[in-house]
Amino acid sequence: MPLSMISNGQSVLLTDINWGPKLKKKLQDMGLTPGVEMIVISNDTNGSFILKVRDSRLVLGCSVTQQIMVQSIV
Amino acid sequence: MSKSITIALAGNPNSGKTTLFNAFTGARHSVGNWPGVTVEKKEGKIQHNNAQINIVDLPGTYSLSPYSLEEVVARNYIVDESPDVVLNIVDASNIERNLYLSTQLMELGKPVVIALNMMDVAEKRGHKIDCKKLSELLGVPVVPIVAAQKKGIQDLLNTIVDVSKGKIICNPTDVDYGKEIEAKIKETIEVIKDNIYAHKFNPRWLALKVLEEDEAILKTIKLNLSKLQSHEQIAATSEMSLDDDFESVIVDRKYTHIAKIISKAVKKPKVFGLTTSDKIDKVLTNKWLGLPIFAGLMYIAFWFTFSIGNIFLDLIDGYFGALGESVGASLEVAGTADWLNSLVVDGIIGGVGGVLTFVPNIAFLFIAIGILEDSGYMARVAFIMDRAMRKVGLSGKAFIPMLVGFGCSVPAIMGTRTLEEENDRLTAILVSPFMSCGARLPIYILFAGVFFPGKESTVVYSLYMLGIVVAILAALTFKKTLFKGAAVPFIMELPPYRIPTIKGTGIHVWERVKAYILKAGTVIFSACLVIWFILNFNLSGMVEMQDSIGAGIGKVFAPIFAPLGFGNWQAALSLITGLLAKEAVVGSMAVIYGLGEAVGEAAVDGDVVGFISTLKTAGFTQLSAYAFMVFTLLYTPCVAVIGVVKRETNSWKWTGFSVAYQFVVAWVIALLVYQVGGLLGF
Numbered sequence: 238m239p240l241s242m243i244s245n246g247q248s249v250l251l252t253d254i255n256w257g258p259k260l261k262k263k264l265q266d267m268g269l270t271p272g273v274e275m276i277v278i279s280n281d282t283n284g285s286f287i288l289k290v291r292d293s294r295l296v297l298g299c300s301v302t303q304q305i306m307v308q309s310i311v
Numbered sequence: 312m313s314k315s316i317t318i319a320l321a322g323n324p325n326s327g328k329t330t331l332f333n334a335f336t337g338a339r340h341s342v343g344n345w346p347g348v349t350v351e352k353k354e355g356k357i358q359h360n361n362a363q364i365n366i367v368d369l370p371g372t373y374s375l376s377p378y379s380l381e382e383v384v385a386r387n388y389i390v391d392e393s394p395d396v397v398l399n400i401v402d403a404s405n406i407e408r409n410l411y412l413s414t415q416l417m418e419l420g421k422p423v424v425i426a427l428n429m430m431d432v433a434e435k436r437g438h439k440i441d442c443k444k445l446s447e448l449l450g451v452p453v454v455p456i457v458a459a460q461k462k463g464i465q466d467l468l469n470t471i472v473d474v475s476k477g478k479i480i481c482n483p484t485d486v487d488y489g490k491e492i493e494a495k496i497k498e499t500i501e502v503i504k505d506n507i508y509a510h511k512f513n514p515r516w517l518a519l520k521v522l523e524e525d526e527a528i529l530k531t532i533k534l535n536l537s538k539l540q541s542h543e544q545i546a547a548t549s550e551m552s553l554d555d556d557f558e559s560v561i562v563d564r565k566y567t568h569i570a571k572i573i574s575k576a577v578k579k580p581k582v583f584g585l586t587t588s589d590k591i592d593k594v595l596t597n598k599w600l601g602l603p604i605f606a607g608l609m610y611i612a613f614w615f616t617f618s619i620g621n622i623f624l625d626l627i628d629g630y631f632g633a634l635g636e637s638v639g640a641s642l643e644v645a646g647t648a649d650w651l652n653s654l655v656v657d658g659i660i661g662g663v664g665g666v667l668t669f670v671p672n673i674a675f676l677f678i679a680i681g682i683l684e685d686s687g688y689m690a691r692v693a694f695i696m697d698r699a700m701r702k703v704g705l706s707g708k709a710f711i712p713m714l715v716g717f718g719c720s721v722p723a724i725m726g727t728r729t730l731e732e733e734n735d736r737l738t739a740i741l742v743s744p745f746m747s748c749g750a751r752l753p754i755y756i757l758f759a760g761v762f763f764p765g766k767e768s769t770v771v772y773s774l775y776m777l778g779i780v781v782a783i784l785a786a787l788t789f790k791k792t793l794f795k796g797a798a799v800p801f802i803m804e805l806p807p808y809r810i811p812t813i814k815g816t817g818i819h820v821w822e823r824v825k826a827y828i829l830k831a832g833t834v835i836f837s838a839c840l841v842i843w844f845i846l847n848f849n850l851s852g853m854v855e856m857q858d859s860i861g862a863g864i865g866k867v868f869a870p871i872f873a874p875l876g877f878g879n880w881q882a883a884l885s886l887i888t889g890l891l892a893k894e895a896v897v898g899s900m901a902v903i904y905g906l907g908e909a910v911g912e913a914a915v916d917g918d919v920v921g922f923i924s925t926l927k928t929a930g931f932t933q934l935s936a937y938a939f940m941v942f943t944l945l946y947t948p949c950v951a952v953i954g955v956v957k958r959e960t961n962s963w964k965w966t967g968f969s970v971a972y973q974f975v976v977a978w979v980i981a982l983l984v985y986q987v988g989g990l991l992g993f
Contacts, residue, residue, distance in 0.1 A: 258558065259378050260800055265562040266374035267804065268408040271555075273566075278589050279596055285697045285707070287592060287805060291408045294588070296694050298706055298801025 240275075241284065241302040248276050249307035256304050267295060269305070315363035316475045319389055321416055322400035323409050324371030325806040327428040329353075331400055331458040332368050333818060335468075359468040362475075367394065373408075375415045376558075377527045379731065389419050390511060395475045397423045398467075403433035403440055403455070404807070406577060410449075410569045411562075417451060417483035420513025422474050424481075425453045426467050431460070432807070437580040445576040450483040459812055485515065486568040488561065495522055508532050523558055588807040592691065601695040606776075608688070612679035613775065614768045616672055616752070623671030624756075631664035650853060654843055657902055662839025665901030666831045666894045669753035674824045676749055680718055681819040685811035689714055690803065697801055703783055704790030706801035709739050713782055716746030717775070718823065720952045724959055734794035738786050740959055741969055744948040745782035745976075747775050749823070750893035754943050757897055761926065762936040770937070774944050781945060781980065830892060838888055838895045842902050856903070875942060875978065876935030876985040886942070892949045934993045938985040945977035 243249055251273050254261045268291040269275075279287040284299025297305070322328045336355035353368040369388055370381035377383055389397055399416050401409040406427075417423050425446075433440060446453040452470050456463030473479045488496070499518035503509050508531065509517055520528040555563070585593075595604055639656040683689055692714060697707030709730055716723035720743055727739040747755075755774060759767040790796070845861035847853055856862060865880025868887065872878045881903045889896040904925050931939070947953075947970050957966040 258556070260802075262374075262376055262378060262558055262562070263802060265559060266376065266411065267802070268411065268566070270559075270563050270566050278585070278592060284701075285694060285801060287596065287694065289589070292405045293408050294592075294805040294807070296690075296697075296707070296801065296803045296805055298697060298701070298798070300798070301800045301802060 238307065239303050240277075240286065240288075240297075240305040240307045241280075241299060243277050243280070243307065243309070245277055245280055248274060248310050250274055250310060251305065252308050253306040254304060255306065260301075264301075264305075268293065269295075274310070275307070315365055316396065316472065317365045317367065317392075317394045318396045318398045318471055318475075319392075319394040320366060320368045320398050320400060321385055321389070321412070322371060323373055323402065323405075323412055324804065326371065326400045326402040326405075326409060327458045328368060328371060328400050330815065331426065331428065331456070331464075332366060333815070334458050334461045334464055335366055357468075360472060362472050364468070364471065366398075367392075373412060375412070375419075377525050381728070383527060386419075389416070389421060394421065396471050397421050398471065399423055399425050400428050400458075401425050403427045403430050404436060404438065406433070406438075406440070407566075407569055407573055410572070411565055413449070414486055414565050414568065417449070417481075418486075418513065418516040418519070420516060422481040423451045423483065424467070424470055424474055425449065425451055426458075426463075427453055427455045428458050430455045430463075431457050436586070439578040441576045445572065448484065448572045448576055451481045452479055459815070486565050488564045492522075492560070492564075503532075506532055519561070523561065586807070588687075591808055592805070595688070595691055596694055601691075605692055605695055608683065609775065610768070610772055612676075612683065613772050615679050616676045617756070617768050617771070620672035620675040621756075623674075624668060627671060628668045631660065631668055635660045635664065650847070653847065654840075658839050658843030659836065662842065662898040662902045663831050663836050666753065666835050666898045667828065669756060669894075669897070670824060670828065672752055672756055673749050673827050674820060676752060677718065677820045677823040678816065681816040682811050685809065685816050685819070687806040687808045690805050693803060694805070699783065701798050701801075703787045704796065704798055705735055705738065705786060706798050708801055708803055709735055709786075712739050713743055713746050713779070716743045716748060719748050719750070720744045720746070720948055721955045724952065724955050727959065730799075732796070732799045734790075734796055735799060737960060737965065738789045738794050740956060741789060741965075741972075742782040742785045744952055744969075744973060745778050745785065745945055747778045747944050748893065748948075749827070750949070751943055753894060753897045755940055757900070758936045758940050762931070762933045770940075774940055777941065777980075778944055781976065785976065827894075830894065834892050835894055835898050838891050839898050839902055842884075842888060842895075842899050846902060861903075871978075872942075874985070875981040876932070876938045876989075877930060877942075879929040879931075881929050882931075882939060886946070889943065890947060890949060892951070893943070896943060934985060934988045937988070938981045941984050942977050942981040945973060945980060947971075947974045947977075 240249065251269055251271055253271065254264055254269065256264070273290060276289040277286060278289050278294065280302075284302065286297045286299075286302050288295045288297060320328050320332060332353060332355060335357055355366045355368075357364050357366065367388070369385040372379070372382045372385050375382055375386040377386075388394075397416055397419070399413050401413060413423070413425060427440065427442060427445075430440070440455070442453045442455050452474065454463055454467045454470050456467055458464075470479065474481060487493070496515060496518045499521050500514045503517060503521060504514065517528070521532075594600060635656050638660060639652060642652045642655060689711065693707040693710050695707075696710040700707050700710055709727075711729070712723045712726035715726050723743040723746065724740050727736045727743065730736045730739055752771075755771045756767070759770040763770045842861060845864070846856050846859045849858055849860050849863070861884055862880050864887065865882075865884035868883040869878045869880045872883055872886075877883075881900070885896045885899040885903065888899045926936075948956075953966060953970060956969050957963065960966060960969075
């Protein structure tokens with residue numbers, strides 16, 4: 238499911254990024270590679286997310302979070 | 312040893328590079344622009360054990376891929392300028408992501424030294440890092456430091472010198488890309504090894520770039536040697552057998568490589584809870600509280616600028632007043648000609664002093680801005696503003712250069728380089744000057760002090776807010792007309808909150824205040840001389856002010872401003888001089904009204920020897936004074952900004968447009984303020 242549907246405080250694993258090479262590479266450079274664990278710190282402001290991934294905090298806008306596919310950790 | 316060593320500082324944004332740079336160089340660093348390079352670089356020199364070390368601070372990047380300008384700049388510098396040592400700053404509290412860049416830097420083939428910064432933060436979080444082990448696994452020296460406290464700096468310098476002398480050999484471990492890719496790399500190295508350009512690069516790295524079809528590299532090689540046969544086939548075939556695209560696989564293998572190293576050298580407690588930063592973020596970036604908190608903090612910042620700044624303003628102003636009087640008196644005693652006396656007392660001490668009296672307010676403004684920036688709050692504002700900015704068609708990131716504009720529009724416009732989309736960048740360049748810069752502050756302090764005693768903070772706060780609103784509305788207009796397009800994806804890292812250090816923020820503030828004082832001594836000084844001259848002379852010689860050239864010029868333009876409520880030649884002339892530098896508006900007023908030394912007093916106490924009545928005779932009322940402030944807030948920026956707009960847009964068309972439309976916007980809004988305000992009975 239897309240990251241945009243995940244609620245506050247949940248942990249998920251990244252499965253895929255549906256995007257052209259430029260942005261995909263950028264996200265990957267920032268540590269968003271397949272299988273990485275992420276926590277949603279805030280999805281408060283109408284679509285923008287604050288994520289915690291590899292010990293850093295990333296802000297991702299709503300268009301980004303819709304294209305990142307994740308699965309929840311069971 | 313006489314040979315100097317050049318080191319390049321590279322690292323992720325916010326890994327503490329600037330802090331380390333300052334720890335190295337103290338206050339001696341010089342900020343300068345580099346030819347041909349589009350990102351501001353800092354350079355510094357230090358002596359260490361008889362070795363001279365030149366430090367070049369490269370832009371912070373996450374990667375050395377060719378997708379953004381800063382990354383290309385950093386990469387080209389290391390490849391082309393060939394520094395003796397690449398000093399890679401790694402944030403120990405964020406080690407995994409930071410080492411990703413390190414693997415790329417090491418692949419470039421230059422000696423790399425890793426400075427493991429913010430060890431204290433990592434330790435506080437319970438991360439135990441075995442530096443020796445890490446160094447062994449990476450194959451390059453790793454030195455733990457705390458740049459903010461200057462810990463480990465000597466060790467680091469010793470290591471750098473040793474590496475440059477060859478006493479320590481860097482032998483970085485290669486990332487294992489897997490059998491298939493490794494085979495391709497070998498093949499490619501064979502193909503490109505005869506390329507005359509290849510000697511400059513590490514063959515393995517070059518091979519990887521060719522396989523990745525890195526356009527910049529392919530272009531350079533092609534330009535230098537027209538035929539690099541079959542590389543395209545290499546890249547194409549290599550993608551066939553992988554389950555993801557080539558680039559993704561490379562990134563993934565790099566992170567796998569790092570994860571392996573970290574599992575051996577770093578022990579982290581496996582509590583995945585929220586840190587203090589995260590908890591603060593829960594409040595400050597809250598859906599409902601975010602904006603009000605931002606507005607509140609801004610108000611406190613301006614209140615601080617006034618109430619505390621004005622205490623010092625009072626002190627300084629007395630000094631200039633006394634200086635003017637005593638110099639005037641001694642010149643009279645010495646029998647100097649009247650004109651010279653007037654030039655020195657009214658022109659120089661009055662004009663320049665009039666600008667310098669506001670140094671305390673400027674300093675406190677920058678202290679406030681510095682604290683907000685250094686604490687990490689500014690980045691949150693981008694997140695908070697994203698909702699509004701997205702409606703405009705920009706991302707929250709575009710708000711950052713605008714916030715920088717509260718200090719000065721020049722760095723604000725340069726800061727737009729972080730925006731990926733050219734149209735968004737142009738939009739941000741065109742609207743940033745609406746954010747009220749520090750140089751405009753003296754005008755507000757003066758006018759608000761005289762016409763709105765007791766309500767200065769509120770009046771000035773309203774101007775700053777008006778600036779933000781106009782900037783956002785202008786951006787909206789541009790995005791709906793000239794630069795259509797959806798908001799670019801918003802991707803940004805949030806720095807952890809840090810308590811600003813006196814030294815860090817102090818340097819920040821000092822640099823700005825120094826620039827302000829220097830400007831007063833140079834640009835404003837010359838401007839005041841010219842203003843004094845044109846106000847005291849016309850073609851027939853020295854005359855009364857209202858018959859002077861300056862008054863003549865002012866009178867030509869004054870009718871333009873009549874509908875705005877300040878159609879007097881004094882205001883018109885001051886505004887024209889404001890094109891040189893916004894501070895000059897106050898400087899000219901001081902010369903015109905012959906009360907340079909009283910400007911500060913006027914701002915603090917409201918009335919001084921007929922200052923109000925002089926301004927009133929000139930036609931100023933509370934309402935027209937407010938309209939005047941609105942106009943100065945919004946109208947055409949100073950020449951420095953116009954110059955940087957030209958440089959950054961590389962187009963006279965856009966530069967001309969920027970100059971003209973801002974004038975029109977300022978005129979229309981000041982008109983609305985004056986006319987509507989008049990109807991409402993203000």
